[in-house]
Amino acid sequence: MTASVTPLRRPRMHDELSRQLGAMIVNGDVAPGETLPNEMSLCEQYGVSRSVVRECLRVLASKGLLVARARVGTIVQTPDHWQLMDNDILSWMESGPALEKLLKSLIETRLLIEPEAAAMAARRARATDLVAIESALDDMALTEADRDAHFDADFAFHAAIIAASGNVIFGQFLGVIRKALIESFKRSSRRTAQRQVALPRHTAVFDAIRAKDETAARLAMTELLDEARKVLFAEPET
């Protein structure tokens, strides 16, 4: 198994702190326009040195969450400055109205991007691309019992199709797609039936791509995503 070979490095303090402060900001615990405590206060508050605090603030600023100005402090930016496609920011976002809005916008966008990606894959896919897609599909079938493994396979499926499309901008969506998939799995956790419904839809996409049928690929992907939308935004099961 080549799964989960993450280097497993010990967390570094500035990463931890970035995560904490970043999460506070993107989850609205501190309002845009407010100024954070000054660097020294943060040092005391979190028990770290100023180097750590500064490197952390610098990172958050570079992602559009903050602006720092001498004498006035570091100010939380309004959400329209946030780089929402940044993988860190996405990983910091917890369930809440902000995430909900993001997911709604995202599914609209995916419905534009991914069917086209599937069509392009049907047109240009090389053998190795097809192998990657099929392998992900096989993994999905094999892992219906294991939620985490099934999740990885599902994500790999979408990633492989986008990779086959050859569009580098599409590739930038993998982070948000992953986030959407995480939420989707959370919300359908109790319905194991969901996965059995999902599999044939994925298979249909792959079959169309392998057959080089652009129109069918586009359609199959659209249907798959429509299903995903229902799972994400359906009334919670009673």
Add this chain to the structure above:
Amino acid sequence: MTASVTPLRRPRMHDELSRQLGAMIVNGDVAPGETLPNEMSLCEQYGVSRSVVRECLRVLASKGLLVARARVGTIVQTPDHWQLMDNDILSWMESGPALEKLLKSLIETRLLIEPEAAAMAARRARATDLVAIESALDDMALTEADRDAHFDADFAFHAAIIAASGNVIFGQFLGVIRKALIESFKRSSRRTAQRQVALPRHTAVFDAIRAKDETAARLAMTELLDEARKVLFAEPET
């Protein structure tokens, strides 16, 4: 005029250094997999303290350009790790094969996103949204002589439509769209006629949105972008 009211803060050293190192990486002056000189060497090389170097490297790492590991050094990541939608990274990219590839992918993506944004604007636009779009359009008409001002107006036009769509993910495209527009203006610099051709196409989009005609808006925007594609990828004029 409310144009160009940028606070005009003096550049800070870590920003300068980020720009330099970041540009070197995204423009391929240093190959993925290579390790940068260690922090002390960079200090000497650029005549700055280690704080500056570290904050800079930390930022670049957070954008996916680098990974730093104790004892082994900071290694340039492969381009598929780069957060291409990041505004800084975009601003660092100079003309070259990488930018060309990005622009090709981008125009494909814009042709999916922006016509739909126009259609959504036609459906949901409020009065203030319409004012913003029309105002940008007026500015375009008034600034045909002034290249920079015309650029600002053109960008504002696209931004206003995307804002009116109400989709936050679409909003994340403004950075890349801006970059595409910059290149577009560079390449059509000598053809002043281009601007006279562009204006009616923009007007058509606005008219459709104001008339709440989704289909017409979608179509007009598609035609506008097709024109833009021609400008960007046409053979250089002889």
Add this chain to the structure above:
DNA sequence: ATTGACTTAATTGTCTGACAATTGCAAGCT
């Protein structure tokens, strides 16, 4: 010869303390 434990050294990670640069704000002057 391969493995495993130990040492070494190079590099990033963190801490501390200092000073420079920026700038909101208030006091004082005209």
Add this chain to the structure above:
DNA sequence: AGCTTGCAATTGTCAGACAATTAAGTCAAT
């Protein structure tokens, strides 16, 4: 009122030290 000027708070930069991590070498045991 309007302008200038100095103060002080905060970020920005510098310097030097030590801690933690870990690639690579050394050496012994099997």
